[in-house]
Each structure stands twice: as structure tokens, then as C-alpha cells.
Amino acid sequence: MKVTIIGAGIIGLCSAYYLQEAGYEIEIIDKSDLSDGCSYGNAGMITPSHFIPLAAPGVIAKGIRWMFDAKSPFYVKPRLNLELAQWLWQFYRSCSKSKALQAAPVLRDLNVFSKLCYRELATNPDLDFNFEEQGIMMLFKNKKAQQAEIETAELANELGVExxxxxxxxxxxxxxxxxxxxxxxxxxxxDAHLYPNQLMQQLIHYLKQRKVQFRGKTMVKNFRTENNQVTAIQTLSGETIPVDNLLIAGGSWTPKILQTLGIKILLQDGKGYSVTLKNPVNRPSIPSILAEAKVAMTPMGDDLRVGGTLEISNLSPKINPKRVEGILESVPHYYPELKIGPASTQDVWYGFRPCTPDGLPYIGKIKPYKNLSIATGHAMLGLSLGPVTGKLVSEIYQGKKLSIDSPLLDPHRF
Ligand SMILES: Cc1cc2nc3c(=O)[nH]c(=O)nc-3n(C[C@H](O)[C@H](O)[C@H](O)COP(=O)(O)OP(=O)(O)OC[C@H]3O[C@@H](n4cnc5c(N)ncnc54)[C@H](O)[C@@H]3O)c2cc1C
Incomplete structure (x- = not known):
């Protein structure tokens, strides 16, 4: 049996990993040259601690204040667009305490399971991606952030996350x-951390050695369907690729891909930036998140990566230097011995986090097509949840009972 996967990000690669382990023949199609994207330049954190979804109580009020600060960690590019309006409405509805408390155990279970998968992957002698289980620190400077972080810590302990x-x-x-x-x-x-660029390159190499076929620089444009089955993919260059089973793991582009099949999902890109310092003289020994600034700092091998910001940007490739300045300027407030920057535009990496309105991913089959599933919408947790998503995808195709089964992951929930 064959599964064709659109998208060679962490979700597509992890799905390929567990599907090939289960004996499936795999072909992966990606428009990129397989060397960069959201799954490469991210902060590399594996975070059971992140069980509160992006849509959480208090986020709306904070978000509105941040919209008026050019260096703030959050921005929505204003535009008249029905999908954005619907996404914002569902996001607003999800920002309640009861919804966050419903989501928390599901995110915890996904995160904890996924970290165990990473632990297992790290023992594979063919994969070496600097996986370190040192925990992470949430650092705060003011009383308000302290209060919020203590409340989260109390909830964490109640949920069994130390x-x-x-x-x-x-x-x-x-x-x-x-x-x-x-x-x-x-x-x-x-919590743990790893070097995502190494993980991605090694997974690609590992999968190629196991006869997984990769088609890079191949943009999916359309599909052929028959009797509620997707039968073929049509590419931008005019190729037709036959399909038995199809998984769409297209990250922030997934709504565009699904549109051609007449399917609508609510998903917006959350653009973020990072800067990687190669072999700096000074770097923290433990990853941290600077709570007020919403900046992540991760030592990766000999390097240090600093990242942050979430801009709903409509997939805009423009780098906003003010927001990058905001990220870098926050660092010495927490680590006075560490002054970074300013960074030139070519040193700034950006990626689009695929964000659902409720902060939970979409993992499952897509009606009415009998051979189509999607896995996307992991927002700030895509790296963390890659392996568990791959396992679930593999269970879906095998028709097995899912290791984690929740209606909150249903792609048709909105
Ligand atoms: C600054 C920043 C920091 C982050 N830090 C963390 C972190 O510490 N921990 C964590 O867990 N997560 C983190 N994330 C989030 C994480 O990086 C994402 O959730 C994850 O990379 C999404 O993976 P994906 O496979 O769904 O999408 P992607 O990596 O975007 O992959 C989707 C792929 O689909 C391909 N594609 C799209 N359309 C088509 C088409 N039409 N035809 C062919 N191919 C197509 C794209 O080229 C792309 O390669 C961070 C993100 C950012 C931006």
C-alpha cells in the first residue's frame, strides 16, 4: 500500500517515518528544495509544559495592546478577508477558561507521548540531532508575569507535568x-530541546535510505478525483502523479491546497523570526522563554538561537525589522551579559506557524474523500508534536485504535 504525502516539514517527515515503519510505500512531494522552512529555524523546544493553547483567556486583551506596539510579539496584518474574519471569530470564542481547560489534557497527552517518541528516536544510531533533556525555564521580571506563570505552574502540577x-x-x-x-x-x-535543522536533514537522509521517494521543487496545484477518492495530483509543471492514499501536511499552505478539493478549514499563518548565533562566546546552558517578551532562547549544539513574534501575515515573506529588534533587545533585560545584534536581514530567518483558531491541531480523515487525511495546525508546537502526529497518522491509515483519540483534533470541528 502506498501513501503520498504533500509537505516535507516535520509533520510530513514524522508521518513518513512511522508509515514506512508500518510497511507502507511512501512518496513525499514538496514545493521547496527540502533545505528550509518553518520546521528548520524554529526554537527547537520539546515542551510538555506547553499545554495551554494559543487561544487562552486574556490573550485578546493583550493582543489588542500589542497591535499598537511596533516591537511587540504579536500582530495581525489588517485586511478584509472572510477566512481571517471567521478565524478571528473562532479564536475569540476559544479564548475562554473552560475551552483552555478542555484543551489542556489533550495537549499534555500529545506532548508527553511525543517527547517519549523523541527519546526513542534519539537512540536510533542513524539519527543524531542534539536531543537534550535538560528542561526549560520560564523567566519573568515583573509581578504580573510572575502571577500568570505561577498559575500555569500550579495547573501543570495538577495535570502531572512537573x-x-x-x-x-x-x-x-x-x-x-x-x-x-x-x-x-x-x-x-x-521539557527537552534539539537542533531542528539537524533533525530535518537527518530524517530526510534516513527516509531516503529506506526507499522513501522525495520529489522536491514540485508544487501541487490541483487534484483529480473520482467516486469520492483522490486519484491523482497535478503539479504546477503539468505532471500528473497517481495517488492511492493521500496525506496533506502542507503547514500554513494547507487551506490553499484543500481549497482545490472544495474543502475549507480555518487556519492562519503565524509568522515568527529567529536569529542563530554560531558558536558565540557566551550562551545560556539551559533553554528559556522570556515570559514578558515572549522570546525563546535555545542553546543548540555550539550555537544559540533566539526567536519569537507571531504575526498573522497572510504568508508575507517581508521581514519586519522592528519586530526582530524587539526580540533581540529583550535579551539583555534577562541576561545582562548577553547583548545580541543588531541583525542584518540576511541573518534573520522566518517561518510560518500553521495556527488553528483553538490552538489544537487538525489530525484526521477528510470527508467526503475516502483516501484523504490531513495533519496540520500545530502552531507553536509543531516540532514538539511531530512524532506523536506521525504515530497517529500511521494508526489512521492502518485502521488501528488511536493512541490519543479526541474530538478536539477533528479537522471538521469548525
Ligand atoms: C520562530 C518560531 C519558533 C518556533 N519554535 C518552536 C519550538 O520551539 N517548538 C515547537 O514545537 N514548535 C516551534 N515552532 C513551530 C513549528 O516550527 C511549526 O509548528 C512546524 O514547523 C510546522 O510544521 P509543518 O510540517 O506542519 O509545516 P511546514 O514545516 O511549514 O511544512 C509544510 C511543507 O508543505 C510544503 N507545501 C506547502 N504547499 C505546498 C504545495 N502546494 N505543494 C507542495 N508542497 C507544499 C511546504 O513547502 C513545506 O515544506 C516555532 C515556529 C517559529 C516560526
């Missing part, structure tokens, strides 16, 4: 390399 609320001195004992200038923080010992 969280230690620490004052400055205790935190400093974890962070051995650099002085911290913070009020305190929460340490999540169960």
Missing part, C-alpha cells in the same frame, strides 16, 4: 553560564 516555581537564587543554580536579571522563574524539568 513545574518548580523558583526565586532568582535557585534559578541561577540551574543556569551555570550566565548571570540572570529576573524576579524568578518556573523550571519545567520534563
Amino acid at each position: 513545574a518548580k516555581v523558583l526565586a532568582h537564587g535557585a534559578l541561577q543554580r540551574y543556569e551555570k553560564n550566565l548571570k540572570l536579571d529576573v524576579l524568578g522563574g518556573v523550571f519545567y524539568p520534563g
